[in-house]
Amino acid sequence: MDGANVKCSCEKCQLKTLFFNHVSIDELTDICQIKEERTYAKGDTIIHEGDIINEFLYLKEGLVKLLKTTTTGKDQIISFSKPFDFVSLLSVFSSERYRYSVSAVDNSVVCILDLRVVKNHARQNALFTMDLMSRISEATDKIVIENLEIKRKYLKGRVAHVLLYFANYIYEKDEFELPVSRREIADYIGMTTENVIRALSTFRKDKIIKIYGKEIVIADKSRLENISEFG
Amino acid sequence: MDGANVKCSCEKCQLKTLFFNHVSIDELTDICQIKEERTYAKGDTIIHEGDIINEFLYLKEGLVKLLKTTTTGKDQIISFSKPFDFVSLLSVFSSERYRYSVSAVDNSVVCILDLRVVKNHARQNALFTMDLMSRISEATDKIVIENLEIKRKYLKGRVAHVLLYFANYIYEKDEFELPVSRREIADYIGMTTENVIRALSTFRKDKIIKIYGKEIVIADKSRLENISEFG
DNA sequence: AGATCAATATGATAATTATCACACCCTAAT
DNA sequence: ATTAGGGTGTGATAATTATCATATTGATCT
Secondary structure (H helix, E strand, C coil): CCHHHHHCCCCCCHHHHHHHHHCCHHHHHHHHHHCEEEEECCCCEEECCCCECCEEEEEEEEEEEEEEECCCCCEEEEEEECCCCCCCHHHHCCCCECCCEEEEEEEEEEEEEEHHHHHHHHHHCHHHHHHHHHHHHHHHHHHHHHHHHHHCCCHHHHHHHHHHHHHHHHHCCCEEECCCCHHHHHHHHCCCHHHHHHHHHHHHHCCCEEEECCEEEECCHHHHHHHHHHC | CCHHHHHCCCCCCHHHHHHHHHCCHHHHHHHHHHCEEEEECCCCEEECCCCECCEEEEEEEEEEEEEEECCCCCEEEEEEECCCCCCCHHHHCCCCECCCEEEEEEEEEEEEEEHHHHHHHHHHCHHHHHHHHHHHHHHHHHHHHHHHHHHCCCHHHHHHHHHHHHHHHHHCCCEEECCCCHHHHHHHHCCCHHHHHHHHHHHHHCCCEEEECCEEEECCHHHHHHHHHHC
8 A cells, every 4th residue: 555655745744754653554545635735825814713623734835924813903923834833733622713813924835634534543543642742832832932032132132033033944044035024023023013124224234134125135143143132 | 449539539630530531440540649749839949941851740729830031040931820720731742851940929739740651641542642632732822822912012001911810810809919029920021020010000099909018909990901901 | 136138119211112204116906 | 107005114203111229118037
């Protein structure tokens, strides 16, 4: 039964690894056959806060944001997630409905499984469930720690932190095309758009970064790190 | 084998329920026999950030805080937990070491199991593991949402929010003895101690609350709710 | 009892951030 | 091509919060 490998052909898929480690090949074929891929354009909403959860999904390609909209209509961005961070997992096993929204920050491809099928496997396979659990914990730990980091900084430190976050964690490069607007950065770090722009301008004037529209080049990384740590 | 009931006699213990639902009586006897209770005085440290995790613990009585100390030596309080919020769960299944500290905000009693034993049960019992997972998710969801709530408010809104949090969630009473210092409130909402005190003073002057040292009486709850929502 | 230290409290001032106003550019729609 | 709207950018001013200084109370230690 090598067909499973063919159906789940995505090379680096961590979910596949997760299943392979603990689920028999026959079961896997099941899961792969019901797997569905969906494509979202930059800006599309993938999950609506409040919707009933009946799918299990994870990001295969692209970049998404997890967010919540306040009663006054402002967005608060909880985290950004790149492929194989199991973004949708957060409330999947604790709530009937999504507590957050997820939308595509960049063109994205999402893989989708029927949640009932995944839960079925979870019920029957404790090791699989434990693995899932540790991934959920890891993902939420990351969110909590990242949030604390941002919280303890002032405006410039927060903006520097976000730039380093994209450079080190998302793109692993010191030159990249910012996938988010200034307003999204503001929604993430809890400051206003104007002040995010001002901070970026200051960094540019101080020759710490170069800005060509959406493209950012980190010119003096150690100084940026210093601002992130102490600014 | 009714002895299990005797050994795990704690009336309202949710952990017991968790185990009872999914673990056979024989196994339960195991767990109860190795259960240990530890008492902590107000101010004691229960878990040290960085320590290796080899125990599984939950709060039976009292009140604790989850916190992280920054490089500059300031505490950031992540959450407060009352009994049966599974505070220690956060990193238990995703990390070798604790990522946060836990300390007693009030005199507390903690129940402790050997983590290996719990993990053993988890490996053998998927339903038990799923239940654990949903509790972890619930706990972390609560932390994330609470943090967003606080983040979107100004000083007075944040302080009002904390007062309502203690009144509604922790004590379920509009008169209570504040278990935390003004500084701890400040560490929780990310403001300075002085400004927390000032906000409390303002509320007192406006006859929204009464303050007798540590004792707080909420005199005008609807106004406090209004400040929490829009202030 | 006296000394010491932390918590509470208040005021003055400085630093930080939000708000409002306006301009420019780019893109999408008509 | 023109218009409308959103993103970007900058300045002036108001609001908010931090910092520093100082006083008082209360608890703890000797």
